Amino acid sequence: MEPTPATPPGQSLADLERRLERRFATHARVVVDADARPSAVLMLLFERDGAPHTLLTKRSADLPHHPGQISLPGGRWEPDDADLVATALRETHEEVGIPPAAVRVLGMLDDVHVWVCLLYTSPSPRDRTRSRMPSSA
Secondary structure: OOOOOOOOOOHHHHHHHHEEEEEEEOOOOOOOOOOEEEEOOOOOOOEOOOEEEEEEEEOOOOOOOOOOOOEEEEEOOOOOOOOOOOOOHHHHHHHHHOOHHOOOOOOOOOOEEEEOEEEEEOOOOOOOOOOOOOOOO
């Protein structure tokens, strides 16, 4: 399958990064305060053939949960994770081998409560409001 560019033709990754940074600078993020297990995913942007793209993964058909699904890299917060940024970066490293030091975090999108699996997901890993995750996580 060929990747699909993340932006209109002619827009560079640097252009997209600047637009996102401006948007995140003024974005009042919505945080879900739910009785659920915190998790985070990383929307990884990269340039290919001169156009910005995003990375999606396909879960193995042998996994017990969500087999064969297309997803962003990420997963459940663990007690050793400093915050949801660390969660998304750790999970991305585990799943696709990209080290955290190779990632520049631009911002964080609003939380999304995923009812089916009792997780809430932070689709972009910047969370300045949480220094410690809930003890029930």
